[in-house]
Amino acid sequence: MKSLKIFILAAVAIVAGLFAACSDDDFKAGPAVSGTQVYFPESIAAEYSIGDEVSEIVIPVMRVVGTEAQTVAVLADDKSGLFSIPASVSFAAGEKKAELLMTFDRTQLEDGTDYPISFLLNDEENTTPYGNSQLAITVTPWPWELLGTGLFREDYLGPLFGAASPEIEVPIHKHKSREGIYMVEDMFGWNYLTEVFGATQAQLSKQWSITPTNIVIDCSDPNAVNLERQWTGITESTNGYGDFLIWSDEPGTLVDGVVTFPKDGMSCGMLGTQKSYYANSNGNFRILLPGAEIVDYSLAVEYDSMRVDGDGVTSAVLTFNYGADVTGIGYVVVPSNISAEERATLAAAIADGSAKDLNKIENLDGSGSVTEKFVLAGSGAHTVVAVANDKNGQPLAADFVAINFFFPGSGGAAAPDCDVQAQLGLPSALVPENAAKYPDQNNLAFSVKGSELQSVRTYLNKTAVIQGAGMTPEQIVTNHGNNISADQLSAANGTGFANIFIELDPDTSYTLIVKATNVYGKSKVVTAECSTAQIDYTGELVIGNYLMQYEVTGESGNTTVKNVLTVVPKEAGNDVDFFVSNLGTKISGISWYAAYDSAASTLTLSGIWKGDENLGSVLGEWIGISETEAVAFISKNPSDDQSKGGDPIVFKVDPATKQLVKLNTNLQVQVGTIEGQSVTNPQLVAIFNADGTTIAPYTKPEAGTSALSAKMQSVGHSAVKVPYRSVADMRLAGRRNLLKSNAVSAGEGLTCPVRTLSVKPERCEPSPKTFGRVATFKLVDSSARLAK
Known part of the structure; x- marks a missing residue:
């Protein structure tokens, strides 16, 4: 088992004077601090479950300045009066950590009763606004x-660090009074860490420390298992990651004693970096309660073909694929398309043996497939319902499978074509009753209606993205669309299913792609197009398109880099917040949050993308936006020699005309190829320095180009050109990863702005190679539901 350590050079081939030092006029300091800055650390547990032998709890207290001995007053609120809490905590000279020792008589505490206690560090001169001066905990006698x-x-640390994902034994407890609440004892202890990294505790302790910590999992609803944000007990020191936290983002399930969560449905937090990353990237995270057994009762059935014998008798052929622990299969074929309720009723009849025309497949041993042939005379829709038997021969009626298929019969009848219609329109026109809540500038309503539909898949994106994707509408919706739910499908087969796409860009054309498949297996793809309305804007900042130009001196002469960016209001009535799209180079679908400061005459981009707010600022880092490609925006304040490329992007606004006139930040855009967990073949595709970049309103396309045919060109005459279409594909596929390797600024005219240093990994000092994250894009997801 290996751990991987990758080092990225801090700077490569930067042309002297490219980022010159100057002033710090834009710097705004936070609140001033003084004294020793005493605080409660973030990693303190909020809940303490204590056993019968416990009579004290230690609360750690930290300080930033640890030179002198110090005593700090502590106020405590204990309504029970059963806890003895000191009125102060003392630091020894030279120590930055002290311990507040709280004692109690365990026999006086009632099992299962919560005892809330709060603390306050009562020393304003020595606390800090950047740390917690208050703490609230709950003590519960061991429940x-x-x-x-x-x-x-x-499936937590392993994928982050390129290490192993082992399975280990753990003690598991259940709550005495709360049904479905479980606690895993020391889940992330040394036995876990040594297995992940394949090293001894002694080796790992140079970089890691473990505080025995129990993890509580709420399985009170087996279909919505929740893991609250908790400290794992793991702390990393070498790279400054600090305490590791874990929590679930999406509900998990408890089935037959097995707890699982969806792929990418969990998160890993690092207090040292104040960042979080998606966990369970392989979907392997699993907890088996004591006595649970992993069995494979999977079952699938599909219609294979029609066969005709010498006498003209027609037969249907079905193929059953089954799991390793399935011992038999019972099934019935019905000559019609039956409802979900009828399927469940038939499955129950198969299980108790009362179903008419019941067929049985017996004596199965090990996973595999079996083909069944039986006579069918009439053509038309049919339904097959199948139930697997467990290893004891008992039917599993609750897990039945059912499919529809069309049987041509002796006449060779064709299955009916798919009947589906889709509509996309402004809320004011399509659903006027919802127009006030969902204005036309940022929302589009849609509806889907058909008959005998078995599945419907939808996808919405900007028309320009879809047209430049290099894929057919069917390929796009198949690869990147979302299936509507069973309830929505039922509505689509009736009066129609409707919904609203929210948080769209104003004055922008969008295309809806719908792929429907009917119960006969016939599919159809339809599209609908509509543009959002312009925002009713009355603010002073001039919005619209701006042409940004910068002349680069390369090996074979000068190149003028051009970029048409667009500034639009965030929402009607808001004259401060804006969105900027096509920044630096045209990658459709990316919009940056921007804030206008009239007094300072600036428009500032903090680095956050619309729809991907959970990522925080993406400036200075590689963002994987498809399976194979990544982009990086590197921004530097020219006044800061120590800038790492993640500074806010600042535009100067002319105080008189209220137009963007200058770029106050040096900006570069790079595109690279994702290979495994690394970014290779980086190309500098745009560069705009504060000194020399011109900006002016832009009203018409350049000669010979259009918004859809523009190409991205690498800067530097020997560089490889990157076509616009490949970048459009990246955005279409959905941003999947935030690659932790920081992008590095390039010198003007250089072909390869990023280099990596190959270092033999050390087993006992793992460091992350990539933190996989899933970026959201709120186009096909909507919490708004229209009235039918």
């Missing part, structure tokens, strides 16, 4: 009963 030994399969 747990040991169930036994379970199994925990890791």
